[in-house]
Amino acid sequence: MILRLNKLLVLFCLFSCVLTSQGQTHNASHETVLITSEDGATEVSANKKGKLHLNVSPEDVRKFKALGTVQYSDFGAKGNGETDDINAIAATHAFANQEGLLVKADQGATYYISGVKRTAIIQTDTDFGTAKFIIDDTDVEDRNTAIFKVSSNLEPVKLDGINSLKRNQSKINVSLPQSSLITVNNAHVKHYIRYGLNQNNGADQTDIFLVDKNGNVDMDAPIIWDFDKITEMTALPIDDKILNISGGHFTTIANDEESKYNYYSRNISIKRSNVVVDGLEHRVRGEGNHGAPYSGFISITDCCFVTVKNTILTGHKTFSTIGTAGKPVTMGTYDILIGRALNVTFLNCSQTNDINDRTYWGIMGSNYCKNLLFDNCTFSRFDAHKGVANATIRNSTLGHMGINAIGSGTFTVENSTIQGWSLINLRSDYGSTWQGELIIRDCIFKPREGTGNNISLIGGAYSGQHDFGYTCYMPEKITIENLKIDDSAASADYNGPAIFTNFNKEMTEESYIQAFPYVITKKVTLNNVTTTSGKALRVSDNVFMFRDVVVEGE
Structure with a gap:
């Protein structure tokens, strides 16, 4: 017709x-x-x-x-x-x-x-x-097909003529119709060269940042890398009007595929800036003894200023497969996934299953993000794989997988209860790196069951023999105020909690050579740190590695 x-x-x-x-x-x-x-x-x-x-x-x-x-x-x-x-x-x-x-x-x-x-x-x-x-x-x-995709009708703009960028650069030479999220890539440099059972050859150097229509960079989400070359650069215009999504009770009948890294993305994919999701629920049923993992029922990518509030989500069952190193690994599977996104907030959110049930994987994962916030949330985990610049957890409770992160800027944890292996774990598969500052105040640390006597506030591992594609740092400055450590489950021969776990058991004297040296913390400030056992807080079992750390306060 x-x-x-x-x-x-x-x-x-x-x-x-x-x-x-x-x-x-x-x-x-x-x-x-x-x-x-x-x-x-x-x-x-x-x-x-x-x-x-x-x-x-x-x-x-x-x-x-x-x-x-x-x-x-x-x-x-x-x-x-x-x-x-x-x-x-x-x-x-x-x-x-x-x-x-x-x-x-x-x-x-x-x-x-x-x-x-x-x-x-x-x-x-x-x-x-x-x-x-x-x-x-x-x-x-x-x-890979999303059920719902929240998108903008504003067209992305390819940017040409910018050949390099510098860390903390305050302006780029562009003129745009409106404020935009800039994504930049350099295919000639590899970062996040992963170590361990899921080892890989890294990812292209990537950054995201905000600019106004005149190219002025929002320094609350600064450029974090030096780019000697740029192979691709795109401006994603930011919608001025907030788009609201409310309500809805969603249930996923889980797949029963073979347990391999065949991620399912049958989800709500948010790829538009200025979005509020309010009052949504997601549940999962039908999980058996095997299945492919999930890449987030709420997936937030290539956007900024997104708030998810008053929302209930569900952790997925943990299944195992063979990793790239040829050995068994548990597969990450998520109900929240955030990638290349800035200024994302989860407010008054929780999950349906027990946050300390280890049969369920940690509910959240993220990559290439800046300014992430959990406020009044009860989740099994906060996680930043390929780096987060600035993050805050407040008024929240995190379960058996705790806080896992690498990145830069300031990581603040306040008025929260953390129940992982350590208070903050710096992911060893990406170099246990945090280039910046940690602030912990008014918190309770309750080590998860099975931790035993090996209780530490800052966890991680670093051999100095693997090239992650960047210099690895420990937090330059750590401030801990009003922290209660519940070490009541420790045995009688317990020596007390440590600030740092033993990051490298081989590094005990000057003769140990790091091919890729680790930049160690300079200063730790303590104020009103108490333990249930009454045992004092120590620096580390590895006295040599942390010999130059200045500890002030109690």
């Missing part, structure tokens, strides 16, 4: 490249929705290639625009928990995006979402309300 021009509204062809920390790519063809306004029924259909066609009658167009709202049932969603509703959901959002309408889920509906390759693009405020969404991962066409 040849459509008359005066009745052809728009051909929606929304596209982007989804890139997660696993390096997955994404075919955008399934996101195409053809929207027409022909006389006849309002209905959604799919052709043999899976492309959606939404026809909205002229009468319904007028009605929806007058209401300012559309619901999934308006475009054929049944909401009975059995009929696959993903096509109707995707079509609803496509029409809402075109007309700038609010999307509201039908109250009390249960939407079943099959494994078909389809993504609903969210570009307008969305109220999932009390509706339930069942996401069936037992048979999927493409495990």
Whole structure:
């Protein structure tokens, strides 16, 4: 049928490249929705290639625009928990995006979402309300396809003519239509050359930072690397208006694939700046004795100023596989994944399962981020793999996997209870590096069960024999105020907690040569640090390694 021009509204062809920390790519063809306004029924259909066609009658167009709202049932969603509703959901959002309408889920509906390759693009405020969404991962066409993608209609801009950058540079030579998130890459330099059971050859040098339309860098999220060359540089414009997503009860029926690193990304992917997610719940059912891991039900990438609040998530079961070193490893699997994102806040959030149950992996992972905040959260873990610049945990409780991080800037932990192996673990697979300062105040450290007598505040390991692609640092300055250490489970021969674990048991005298020297902490300031046992806080079992650290205070 040849459509008359005066009745052809728009051909929606929304596209982007989804890139997660696993390096997955994404075919955008399934996101195409053809929207027409022909006389006849309002209905959604799919052709043999899976492309959606939404026809909205002229009468319904007028009605929806007058209401300012559309619901999934308006475009054929049944909401009975059995009929696959993903096509109707995707079509609803496509029409809402075109007309700038609010999307509201039908109250009390249960939407079943099959494994078909389809993504609903969210570009307008969305109220999932009390509706339930069942996401069936037992048979999927493409495990990398998000269920919902929150995206901007602002186009990215490739930046040419900038050949180098310097750490803490305050301005770049660009003129942009508006404030933007800058991503920069140098394929000639490798960072984060991982050590251990999941060893690898590293990743291209990468940074993200904010600039205004005149190229002035926001120094609260500064450039953290020197770039001698630049192979790619992109400006992602920042939407001025906040996009709100509220409510929704989501349940994932877990995959039962072989336990290998085949990450599932059937999730809510946020790739737009200035987004608030409020009151969402995600649960998982059907996990058995094996399965592929997950890359975050809430995935936040290539964006900034995102807040997730009043939200309940779920840790995934831990499964094992063979790592790159040829030995068994437990696979990281996440309900929260944050990558190349700035100024991300989790506020008043928790998880459904016990934060100290070790059969479930730590709920959160991140890469290439700046200014991350947990406030009043109860989670099993905070984790920064490939670096975070500035992070804060406050008014929170973290469970068996505690705090794991590498990065730079200031890491602040306040008014919180931490229950991991150590108060803060500097990840040894990325060089146990923190180039900056740690501030710990008004906290309780309760070492997890099994720690025994080996209790330390700052954990990690560094042999000095592996090249991570950068100089590795311990925090230059550590300030600890009003800390209670619950070491009541220690045995009678316990010598008391240490500030630093034994980072290198081989490094006990001057003859030990580090091929890649570690920059040791200069100063630790203590104020009102107490232990349940009454035993005093020591510097470390490795007296030689930390011989030059100045400890002030109690």
